[in-house]
Amino acid sequence: MARRDDVVATGSAVLDQMLGGGLPARRATLVTGGPGTGKSTLGMQFLQTGLENDETGLYISTEQTIEEIRQSFAGFAFDLDADDLTMTSLHATPGQTIEEEDTLTLETFEDDDPLGTFDVPFTIEYVQDHLREFAPVDRVVFDSASGLRAIAEDEPRYRRNVLELIRFFTDELDATTLFTAEEHADESGDDVLQFTTHGVIRLSYTQIESDRHRSLEIKKMRGHDHDHRRVEVQFTDEGLRLGPRRRSQPPALKTHAHQPIGIEGLDSLTGGGLVAGSGVLLQHDGRTNLNALLGRLLSFGVETDRTIVLVPTIELRETQIERVMRDAPKDLGELLEAGQLVVVDLIGTWDATRPNVYTAPDDVEAYTALLEEVLADRDDDAWFGLVNANALVHTFGPEGARRVRYATEASLLGESDLLVHVLNPNVVDEQSSAFFEDTAEQILRASTNAEGLQYLTLRKSPCGFVGSTSLVEYTTEPPYLRVQEPPQTRTSYTLDERE
Numbered sequence: 001m002a003r004r005d006d007v008v009a010t011g012s013a014v015l016d017q018m019l020g021g022g023l024p025a026r027r028a029t030l031v032t033g034g035p036g037t038g039k040s041t042l043g044m045q046f047l048q049t050g051l052e053n054d055e056t057g058l059y060i061s062t063e064q065t066i067e068e069i070r071q072s073f074a075g076f077a078f079d080l081d082a083d084d085l086t087m088t089s090l091h092a093t094p095g096q097t098i099e100e101e102d103t104l105t106l107e108t109f110e111d112d113d114p115l116g117t118f119d120v121p122f123t124i125e126y127v128q129d130h131l132r133e134f135a136p137v138d139r140v141v142f143d144s145a146s147g148l149r150a151i152a153e154d155e156p157r158y159r160r161n162v163l164e165l166i167r168f169f170t171d172e173l174d175a176t177t178l179f180t181a182e183e184h185a186d187e188s189g190d191d192v193l194q195f196t197t198h199g200v201i202r203l204s205y206t207q208i209e210s211d212r213h214r215s216l217e218i219k220k221m222r223g224h225d226h227d228h229r230r231v232e233v234q235f236t237d238e239g240l241r242l243g244p245r246r247r248s249q250p251p252a253l254k255t256h257a258h259q260p261i262g263i264e265g266l267d268s269l270t271g272g273g274l275v276a277g278s279g280v281l282l283q284h285d286g287r288t289n290l291n292a293l294l295g296r297l298l299s300f301g302v303e304t305d306r307t308i309v310l311v312p313t314i315e316l317r318e319t320q321i322e323r324v325m326r327d328a329p330k331d332l333g334e335l336l337e338a339g340q341l342v343v344v345d346l347i348g349t350w351d352a353t354r355p356n357v358y359t360a361p362d363d364v365e366a367y368t369a370l371l372e373e374v375l376a377d378r379d380d381d382a383w384f385g386l387v388n389a390n391a392l393v394h395t396f397g398p399e400g401a402r403r404v405r406y407a408t409e410a411s412l413l414g415e416s417d418l419l420v421h422v423l424n425p426n427v428v429d430e431q432s433s434a435f436f437e438d439t440a441e442q443i444l445r446a447s448t449n450a451e452g453l454q455y456l457t458l459r460k461s462p463c464g465f466v467g468s469t470s471l472v473e474y475t476t477e478p479p480y481l482r483v484q485e486p487p488q489t490r491t492s493y494t495l496d497e498r499e
Contacts, residue, residue: 008139008176010042011049014242015201018218018227023199028166028177029221030145030193033203037214038233038240039180040072042203043141045239046178047085048078055138056084058175060131062147065089077237086134090127090147124148124161128168140169144180145193159192166196198222203233216242229467247466259418261300263293265483269456270442271464276382277415278441279405281389281460286424288446288454291315292474292481294386295324297420299479301384302328306418307375308341311387313422317349327478342374346391364400368407375412382416389423389436398432405439446472456483 007022016022023029023046031039047057061069066087070080080087148161169177181193183202194200199221206215214233218226234241258272267273274280284290294316301308302325310316316324322332335341336356343350343357344367352359356374361367375383385408392401405421413419421440425433437443443460454472458464470484 009049009053011045011239012042012242014231014245015216017245018229018231019221020224020226023176023178024221024224025176026170026174027198028170028179028196029199029201030197031178031180031201031203032183032194034183034205037203037205038216038235039203040143041076041235042201042240043143043178043180044073044076044078047139047141048239050139051079051082051084054084056136057086057139058131058134058137058141059085059087060140060142061087061089062091062142063144075237076239078239086137088130088134090130124164127165128172131168131173135173137173137175140173140175140177142169142177142179144182146182155192159196162192162196194220199224199226206230206232216240257415259300259304261297262303263296263479263481263483265470265485266456269458269465269468269470269483269486270444270461274418274420275442275462276418277413278419279409279413279439280418280420281436281440281443282420282422283437283443283445283459284422284424285445285447286426287448289315289448290422290446291320291324292479293446293472294422295321296479296481297384297386298325299328301386301418302330302335302340304384305340305381307339307378307381307383308335309371309374309383309385309387310341310343311346311385311391312343312349313388313391314347314349316386317347318351319349339374339377344370346388346395360395364396364403364407367396367404368411371408371412380414382414382418384417385419387419387421389421390427393428393432398429398435401432402435405436409439 006025007016007019008025009022010016010019031042033039044059047059050057059069064072066089069087069089073080079085142165145162148165149158166177169175179193179197183204200219201216202219203214203216206213215230216233217230218228231242231244234243257276258267258270258274259276260267260273282290282293290313294313298308298310298316298321312318312321318332325332328335330338330340332341336343336354339356341356344361345352345357346360348359350357358370361370389401392404396404408419421436423433423436437460440460441462442464443458445457445459446454447457448454455469456472457469458466460466465486468486470486472484473482474480475482
């Protein structure tokens with residue numbers, strides 16, 4: 001029997017990737033969602049994948065007869081007559097038993113009903129007795145758990161029944177199980193199953209402009225570093241197709257290179273570092289302390305012997321920069337004296353009498369000419385620009401800031417150079433903010449929540465973990481901050497990837 005010890009393939013490459021290989025083996029997972037979102041289809045697709053791997057499957061319906069099940073899956077290429085697949089139905093029907101005259105009885109609606117003609121009570125014990133007829137089995141789909149509600153007179157009893165059934169499938173049958181459950185309009189589902197199953201997968205409808213799309217997200221998966229990002233669901237004759245499989249361009253379309261900056265989590269998040277030869281935008285919310293991150297970027301420029309052009313933010317005023325760059329191989333005075341650091345001060349916080357510190361140029365042309373001058377004698381060595389984009393907009397106006405941005409990349413930025421703009425979009429007009437987003441090849445957003453937790457989100461990039469958010473925490477050793485590694489269940493597509 002071809003089955004890994006730890007995970008079980010679902011039949012969807014994207015879902016398996018999100019799960020880190022597949023569903024936890026010999027555990028129960030809940031699939032919840034509204035009507036028509038694909039719960040039953042995902043369940044049967046899961047069983048069909050098991051058949052392809054020489055495993056046995058059991059499909060249990062509490063809502064449909066066998067004939068209705070066949071009709072539901074008539075449009076799919078599922079093999080419902082496979083030798084290793086069993087379908088059964090369990091229904092609570094008013095009837096009579098020997099013990100009680102009037103009660104709910106267990107009915108299966110099968111031609112070869114193993115229960116015979118005698119009525120038995122619809123209890124968890126008799127349900128288990130019936131399902132033992134189909135053991136051994138590798139994969140089980142129980143569609144849907146709402147059918148168990150008829151057994152329980154109250155919530156505690158229903159919870160015990162659910163736990164008993166989960167233990168029965170996992171411990172006695174040694175099976176990997178999918179339960180399905182209906183989700184209500186308020187997005188609430190079966191709370192008991194959500195707490196007692198090993199994982200929860202949610203199918204739903206998402207409104208995208210005027211269209212309604214089906215989507216899937218993993219809400220919980222104990223012990224697994226899973227992908228929390230939502231993917232879309234499409235119905236095909238093979239079952240459910242999830243997408244996108246990748247969120248960044250294929251290698252054939254990539255011409256960029258990366259520059260690792262020495263913060264492992266950040267370099268991993270971005271797929272190898274900051275993008276060289278094009279613009280990088282570092283957005284922030286005005287509440288996030290950027291000192292350590294900006295200091296690390298400047299130290300990176302020093303360590304790689306680049307000419308550094310700094311249009312300082314308020315965090316990088318002269319009185320602060322020596323603190324944030326305390327571990328750089330050269331101090332501030334040496335960098336300015338040698339011309340390796342050039343400061344174009346648009347906010348008036350630096351001493352303009354120091355070498356290579358320039359006050360705000362009069363206009364865009366003067367600013368561009370100054371950049372051309374300070375970069376003219378670098379012998380084609382790479383340079384690094386760290387630019388306060390808010391200061392550009394406030395000094396030169398929206399139109400002037402656009403002209404500066406275009407001119408810098410068009411005439412001064414080589415394929416090995418780095419250009420990082422730092423922008424708080426809340427203090428510039430919407431068009432200026434949108435412009436800097438549009439012209440950036442890579443966008444990182446730094447934000448802080450109400451509890452003081454700081455995060456970095458990769459919002460745009462030719463590769464890396466696009467859409468992922470990593471926690472930022474501070475350390476007492478250089479580089480004084482740590483960025484959480486992206487979940488390994490997600491895929492980073494890099495320039496070296498080959499398909």
